[in-house]
Amino acid sequence: DAGVTQSPTHLIKTRGQHVTLRCSPISGHKSVSWYQQVLGQGPQFIFQYYEKEERGRGNFPDRFSARQFPNYSSELNVNALLLGDSALYLCASSLEGAGGSFSYEQYFGPGTRLTVT
């Protein structure tokens, strides 16, 4: 079975530009989460979407936005890119967990490495 897929693999943008990153979850998974990982740090939560609705948002500025489509794939958009946005952007998918837990076990895709110059 295919795992989580992300595109593109690598991306180079200049400051001020806009970027769109894409993610397809594991078949049957309805929840998608986005994380940002800078070098030497653990992933930091950005968004979670479940059934096309935003379930939670981390401490990121409004320049970051996301959406989930009817087929459960997702896009992460970042406007007005800053040098500090350079990072590995990770998408994770999960089933709806027991007891209303939405994160449950999250499985990561290969990530998109974004470089802002």
Add this chain to the structure above:
Amino acid sequence: QKEVEQNSGPLSVPEGAIASLNCTYSDRGSQSFFWYRQYSGKSPELIMFIYSNGDKEDGRFTAQLNKASQYVSLLIRDSQPSDSATYLCAVEGSGGSNYKLTFGKGTLLTVNP
């Protein structure tokens, strides 16, 4: 701000030894705990999860959870050079924040042949 703390390492063990990785967390209401392995330049890979106090074993890996002490650990028995990676501890948020994982900075493990 809910925190997850790990020793950054590096932790170096000889091949065949037991590697012990530790993690503490601040959110007393957290119920679910995860260990991810991340090879250099790759994305995190889920290797263990634990929800109940005590030990959970899966092959050479054992996760240990003590909610009273807010402590979770990962033991790797018979360590192999292929286990050399960064190990990330992740904690699910409690209550209204149960949708997100909070990660530690990771512990770099090196297994020497």
